[in-house]
Amino acid sequence: MIRDMIFDDLDQVMEIGIEAFQMHWKRKDFEYEIKENEFSHMLVYEENHVIQGMIGYYILFDDAQITTLAVRKEAQNKKIATALMNQMIENCNHENCSVVSLEVRKSNLAAKKLYEKFGFIEMNIRKGYYEDGEDAIFMMKALGGNINE
């Protein structure tokens, strides 16, 4: 089941975040995204009361940006990220977004492949984007919203 993230999920969400990323959001960052940031949408994939994955994205007018995506290590390669991405895209289309974008580490071939599968196109490189100096690839995908609206 995919549903909105709530405060009670945060112990498990933190486990997934710490496991998946060298540097990631702190608990208070997730709390801010859930409670205070009106542009932020946070979804979890739950199976038998276990959170297996999460996705975060902002919607600003007709522009969507993925802020985080991670799947628990032992649950990877079961199309959970695919399900979360599909739900995010459906929600963004529902909100008439015209484009969705993201940054991904240059070395993160698995995620890059996932995004390419969804039709994201590499737009440019953001040099030294991450705190450790690694470059980011900036990727974009057109959505169903009408840019001229």
Ligand SMILES: CC(C)(COP(=O)(O)OP(=O)(O)OC[C@H]1O[C@@H](n2cnc3c(N)ncnc32)[C@H](O)[C@@H]1OP(=O)(O)O)[C@@H](O)C(=O)NCCC(=O)NCCS
């Ligand atoms: C990237 C990540 C979210 C993928 O999650 P997942 O649930 O395992 O992905 P899915 O099973 O939905 O895979 C969908 C597609 O992604 C690509 N992919 C996923 N894992 C891959 C891997 N290890 N190597 C190569 N391609 C991979 C494949 O194209 C795959 O399609 P296929 O199985 O038909 O070949 C997961 O590996 C993860 O949490 N990684 C750590 C956090 C991270 O890098 N997040 C992205 C930050 S930008």
